Structure formats: structure tokens, C-alpha cells
Amino acid sequence: MALIPPPKNWWKIPLGKDEKVWAYVIILMIVMMGTITVVWVFLGNQNPPELYTKYNSYDDYKNKAWSSGSTLDLGTLKSKDVPALIADDSDTEIFLSARQFAWSIIAPVTNEGNIIFDKETVQNYPINGKTYPYLTDVGLQVKANTYYRLHVYGVDRLHGFEISERVVAIQIVPQYDYVFEFMATQPGLYQIICNEYCGTGHHTMTLWLEVVE
Amino acid sequence: MATATIDFPKDEFRVCPDTSFRVYKRAEPLMIVNAVAAILCLAIGGTAALLMGLHKLPIEWSPLGSDTLLYYRIVSIHGVNMLILWIVFFEVAAMFFVSTALLNTRLASVPLGWVSFALMLVGALMLEYSLFFDKPGGGYDSIVMFTAYFPLKATPIFYLGYILFAVGVLVAAIVFFWTIYLAKKTLYADRSLPLTVYGVFVAVVIAVQAILNGAIVMVLALLYSLDILKAADVDADFWKQVFWGFGHTAQYINIAATAAIWYALIYLVAGAKPMNEKFSRFAFLLYLIFTVPVATHHLIVDPAYSMPFKLINATILALGLAVPSLIHAFVIPGALEKKMREDGKAGEGLFGWFKNLPWNEPGMGALFWSVFLFGFGGMLGSIQGTYQLNLITHNTLRINAHFHLTVVAATTIAFMGLSYYFMQLIPRRKLLSKKLAVIQPHIYGIGLGILATGLFIAGVQGAPRRTATYENYDPALVAQWGPGLWLLGIGAVIAVTAGALYVLLMVGTLFFGEKLPKDGDANAPLPGLDDSSDATSEETHEHKRFEAPSIVFIGLGFMVIFAVFYITTFLILALNGWYIGPNIPNA
Numbered sequence: 001m002a003l004i005p006p007p008k009n010w011w012k013i014p015l016g017k018d019e020k021v022w023a024y025v026i027i028l029m030i031v032m033m034g035t036i037t038v039v040w041v042f043l044g045n046q047n048p049p050e051l052y053t054k055y056n057s058y059d060d061y062k063n064k065a066w067s068s069g070s071t072l073d074l075g076t077l078k079s080k081d082v083p084a085l086i087a088d089d090s091d092t093e094i095f096l097s098a099r100q101f102a103w104s105i106i107a108p109v110t111n112e113g114n115i116i117f118d119k120e121t122v123q124n125y126p127i128n129g130k131t132y133p134y135l136t137d138v139g140l141q142v143k144a145n146t147y148y149r150l151h152v153y154g155v156d157r158l159h160g161f162e163i164s165e166r167v168v169a170i171q172i173v174p175q176y177d178y179v180f181e182f183m184a185t186q187p188g189l190y191q192i193i194c195n196e197y198c199g200t201g202h203h204t205m206t207l208w209l210e211v212v213e
Numbered sequence: 214m215a216t217a218t219i220d221f222p223k224d225e226f227r228v229c230p231d232t233s234f235r236v237y238k239r240a241e242p243l244m245i246v247n248a249v250a251a252i253l254c255l256a257i258g259g260t261a262a263l264l265m266g267l268h269k270l271p272i273e274w275s276p277l278g279s280d281t282l283l284y285y286r287i288v289s290i291h292g293v294n295m296l297i298l299w300i301v302f303f304e305v306a307a308m309f310f311v312s313t314a315l316l317n318t319r320l321a322s323v324p325l326g327w328v329s330f331a332l333m334l335v336g337a338l339m340l341e342y343s344l345f346f347d348k349p350g351g352g353y354d355s356i357v358m359f360t361a362y363f364p365l366k367a368t369p370i371f372y373l374g375y376i377l378f379a380v381g382v383l384v385a386a387i388v389f390f391w392t393i394y395l396a397k398k399t400l401y402a403d404r405s406l407p408l409t410v411y412g413v414f415v416a417v418v419i420a421v422q423a424i425l426n427g428a429i430v431m432v433l434a435l436l437y438s439l440d441i442l443k444a445a446d447v448d449a450d451f452w453k454q455v456f457w458g459f460g461h462t463a464q465y466i467n468i469a470a471t472a473a474i475w476y477a478l479i480y481l482v483a484g485a486k487p488m489n490e491k492f493s494r495f496a497f498l499l500y501l502i503f504t505v506p507v508a509t510h511h512l513i514v515d516p517a518y519s520m521p522f523k524l525i526n527a528t529i530l531a532l533g534l535a536v537p538s539l540i541h542a543f544v545i546p547g548a549l550e551k552k553m554r555e556d557g558k559a560g561e562g563l564f565g566w567f568k569n570l571p572w573n574e575p576g577m578g579a580l581f582w583s584v585f586l587f588g589f590g591g592m593l594g595s596i597q598g599t600y601q602l603n604l605i606t607h608n609t610l611r612i613n614a615h616f617h618l619t620v621v622a623a624t625t626i627a628f629m630g631l632s633y634y635f636m637q638l639i640p641r642r643k644l645l646s647k648k649l650a651v652i653q654p655h656i657y658g659i660g661l662g663i664l665a666t667g668l669f670i671a672g673v674q675g676a677p678r679r680t681a682t683y684e685n686y687d688p689a690l691v692a693q694w695g696p697g698l699w700l701l702g703i704g705a706v707i708a709v710t711a712g713a714l715y716v717l718l719m720v721g722t723l724f725f726g727e728k729l730p731k732d733g734d735a736n737a738p739l740p741g742l743d744d745s746s747d748a749t750s751e752e753t754h755e756h757k758r759f760e761a762p763s764i765v766f767i768g769l770g771f772m773v774i775f776a777v778f779y780i781t782t783f784l785i786l787a788l789n790g791w792y793i794g795p796n797i798p799n800a
Contacts (some may be wrong), residue, residue, distance in 0.1 A: 048601065
């Protein structure tokens, strides 16, 4: 009779056995879920990254990237003829940026100096004696079982950084450098895609990620 | 006794022949125009849904061709029409309905009611114009989705439309509160509000909170769109947090309204009353408290906030929001079982009563699918909102599976169920076909079940949401998403078919349905307001036996599935193998 007023002394009607049992079950469930998540924060090996820095401008971020000490190499991926920057185990800091509509790698590169490497700039660099056309997909190669701090800076809009097939995603926000700390354990070829709508070319934002032994 | 002194002039009130409620005549057109606007928006959003569903099928052909811009336009049209326009117009109709008809009260201000409708209508038209015709270029992204995250830039008309619409809702909320105040001062001075009215009251309080958040973000975005503010002037994650203070809080308007409507429906279809008023009222109150921090769960994998802030707000406190939903979803079927047993319709065995439910009522199928699918939607929501699990769910199609089960399945089906009764109570028209109305919620529910399963499967495999085409992605990866996308498309087609049936039934009934008599016995007592209204000693006596044993049993089964699902998702996260975040060994 939810359409008419309850009895005047409705608060005097005690909870039935059904409701009591259910209330206890709910409390148990909530406590269980809450406990797992809090324990996982301290003991689990997969948690949302916590490191971030806010920059006033993209230039500040680029300068940070170029002075980081990590020097990447130009090359191609092992499993695919895709121009890529190669990081080895001494390059723990890798700098990415997300903009409409490309992922760029920002790094000092052996023999090339400070560059921004993405699908639009790829034609500037002959790789293994070969040049790649404008708008060729590019990649990043990292080592398995190596700890990396992958910085991702949002240039213009919100973007989503998703490592597909592994299905891990974080949000990239303008002016923020969000540090994706990770250690890949399975070698393989993955794809970083944008999973936040960032404008009408959103679906074209891709970057290969190759994990090698 | 207050009731005796209340006068119901014949030119202002009519007596409902079915229920004896005194219906304030001048409020009726307001309810009808809001309901009609809602159903028109549902038709627009549903057409968009059909196009999206067909486009997502993993085949070469698509009704949209390879026009990705058109796809993003369709998604935006779908999102805004369904999530905002259809639901809010319907809720405003429900606000006017419960505050006047169910309380035998005049609407506090009819002119203000029309002002609210005019504002909402103009706002909605501006939004539609922007969604249908704005093009990217000239510094505007223009296709910005329902989630128009700053600094995406739409034209000013988009934000102005939002603002006008919100102001309209705010005016309606003021009229609603004022009407409740009038009722509490007179007829209900010594009585509590009916549970349905109380539930809608809670929903409207949440709505005011949502609108205030919405005002902040939409005004900021409008200033940005007018080039008064620059992108760097507003922190994008602050904007996102406040946006969800509007966007997700608004979903708790829907859930509170849905639960309120569930309580109305169990009465309308089976004459059942809530198992315990205290229990249900307490649950509604929890929505009020726990909706405040809930927005944060959209920012779990965002940079701008610290771990403790996100963990406490997004996960720990947001888990509290599961409590009232779990209470309502238990009490509703429990109340039905209790009523069936009281009426001697227990049937054979533990579940015999289930067969004896009034399945020939349109509200019954609506109740069943609404509550059933809501259970799974809530499960998915609790998982996504968990601090770590958000890493593997954020912005994948899993999210869509969650909210299609909650806001589409639960809310929309409940609204559909109620509106079949609304047609007979307010415009006083007999349904064109009761048979079709009985079948419709079942088809819709089955379609949504398939759709959500597809969304979930593709989402678990990493298919991103709001993405026009997967042709730039690794073909081997995209091939894995095939089965999920097939289910998605098929489910969408089934659900949209049932949605179209609903729209046709509603519009057809409004114009061509057989007219029912409008006036009943003027001397009929006011429903529920007689003097002997204390709970009987039988009711205040504590019961030792289960009143709804089969629902307790099903509830426990549901919780076991929930727990297994939750723990399994953590295992999947761990077995993923990669180390992510602060606790990396040998870092």
C-alpha cells in the first residue's frame, strides 16, 4: 500500500526475520568487499598509479622528458615492421603524450637528439636505411620483467590510455603527467588505444607496445 | 480530524472512479505534456540505439556506412535523449503525479509548473538542435557526447540548452516541495507520506544536489565555449569530478524514483505492501547520505586525486550505496511473496507462489525484469567502482553493460510498467491492447539481457566504449570481440523493437484509447486517511517465521554469486600477471 499513508505507528512494527537475515547478509558482503580492496592497496601488486605532476604547459613537460636521462633508440619492432623507439633496462623513465589524435613518445634519441616521435613525425627519421610515410603507425618496445615509469601527459583533451588485450586502462587528463608504473611479465605485442572519446578522430589513436625478453 | 474540514470543489478536483483519490484537474495536463515529451525523447533515443546496435555488428555493412562522425553524433543523441531527456521528463511527470493525485492535494502553483515545462522544452530543443546539426570546426569539437568532458568544446547552444533544462527541473522541484508542504500542513498533518511519495521526495532532494553540481560545470563550460575562459583556467579533473557530481548523482534520482515506482507497482499489480515501512524508509535515507561522494568513482584511475581520497570516496563509501539498493531489490519480491502466501496462493513447494503471480498484468513483467536485471547491474557497478578493479574496467564496454542494466533495464522498464497504469488513471484511456502491454516488458527485458551480456563479454576483452570503428586496431584483437558484438547488436534490435511497441502503445492509447469515466463517487472516503489507521497488534508483534522464505533463499544465492564474481574479478586482475602501481617488487 505504498500509495497511501502507512499506519500511524509504522515505526513500532518490528523488522521481520527475513529483513534481519538480509540486513546481516548485506553487512557481511559489504565488509568482505571493503576488506579485500583495502588489503589489496597495501599488499596487492595491481593498484591504480599514484604518481602525478601538473605542468603549466606542454613545453615544461617536454623539457622534463628530454632531461630525464633515458635515451631511447630508433628501430623497428621485432614482430612487425613498425618503426619504434626501443627502451632497454637502463631507460626506466619513458615519456608519452596524448593529443588529438596521436600518442607521441618524447625522448632524447641516439644520433637524433631531442625528438617527438609519433605517426606524423615518423617520416623525418630514416630507420635501418628505410623511410616511412607520413601517418604510419609507430610503436614502443620495452623489456619484460623490467620496472618502467611510463609518463603520459594530456595535451589538449581527456584521453584514455588502454593497453588492450592486457586490458589495463588509466585516464589521461590535460596538463597532468600521470605516471603508469608497470612491469610487464609476458612478452608479446600489444596495442595502446585511446578509450576516452577525445574528438571525432578518437578511434585513430593507436600505438604498438611490444614487450620483449 | 483534518480530513473533514478539507473541501474539494468540483470544478478543481475530480474523484478517481478506480482509486477514490481526489485528482487536481489543472495538474493533469502538466503530467501529460511531460510524459509525452518523455516518450518522444525515448523514441529519438531508441532510433539512435537501433542504428548504434546495427553499426556495432561485426559485419561489413552498417546503416551509418563508414561515417565515423555520424556515429559519434548518434551516440551523443542516444546518450542525451535517454539518460537526460526521457528520464527527467518522465520523472517530472511522476513528481506532479505523486505530489497531487496521491496526496489529494492541489498543485502549489500551476503557472510555475508551466514555466518549468516551457524552460525544459526550450532547453531540450536547443540540445537537440546542437546534437543534430552542430559540426566540428571553428574551434569546436561539437560532437561531445553525453559526457562532454571539459575541455571538449561544444557550441554555446549546447550548454545553454543544458542550463535552461536544469533550471526548468529546479522550478519543478520547487513546485513539488511546495505541494508536499501544502499537503503536510493540511491532510497529512498527523500522517506520514505514502512510501512512494517519500521515495520520490528523496529523489527530488538528490535532484537538487545534482542540478547544483550541473550548474557549476555547465556555466564553466559555457564561458569556455564563449572564449571567456581558456582551457587552462579550469582544471579538467575538477570539472570531471563536479560533472559526475551531477551525472552520477542524477542516476540516484533514477534509482530512488525507480524504487518508489516498484513500491507503487507491487500495490497496483498484486495489492502488496512493503514488508516493513521502517526498513524501506531507512533504505531511501541511505541514498541521500551516500550519493554525495559517489562521483569520485569516475576518477579512480585519474591523476588529480590522492589514493586515500579515491579509496574512501569512490570505493568504501560508494559500497554503502549498494546497501539501499540491495534492501529494495529484496523487499520488492519479498513483499510479493508475502502477499501471495497471505492470499492463499502459495502453490506447491517453495516457489509455487511465483507461478501464481498476476502475470496477466503489464506491471508484473515490468517488475520482474526491472528487479532481476537491476541485481546484475548493481553487481557490475560494485565491481567497477572497486579501487583496483577499475583498472581493468575503465571505459571498456563493461561500463555500458552496468548502466544498461541499471538505468535502462531497471529504471526504464519500471517507468514503462507504471505508465501503463498512468494512462488509465490520468488521461483515463483504456490501453489499446492489454495483451501487447503484458508482453512488451518481457521482450524489452530479454533484449536488454542479451545486449548487456554482449557488452560485458566484449568489455572484459577490452573493447573500448564510445569508439566508432575498430578498423585501426589489431585485427586479431578485434576478432576476439566478435561474439560480444553480435550479442550486443541482436539484443539492441530486440530491445528497440519492444521500445517501439511501447511508444506506439502509449501514443495510440493517448489518442485512440477508449475513454474511461472521469468522475467517481464524490462521497467516497479518502484512501488511507480513515481514523482507525494504527498498526494492528498482530502487526506490531514480532514474527518468528520467515514470511518470504523463497526470496531469502534466492537472496542468499544471489549474494554467493556476487561474492564469487567479486573475488574472481580480483583473481583475473592478479593473474593478469603485470605489476601495476606503487607496489612493484624490486622496483
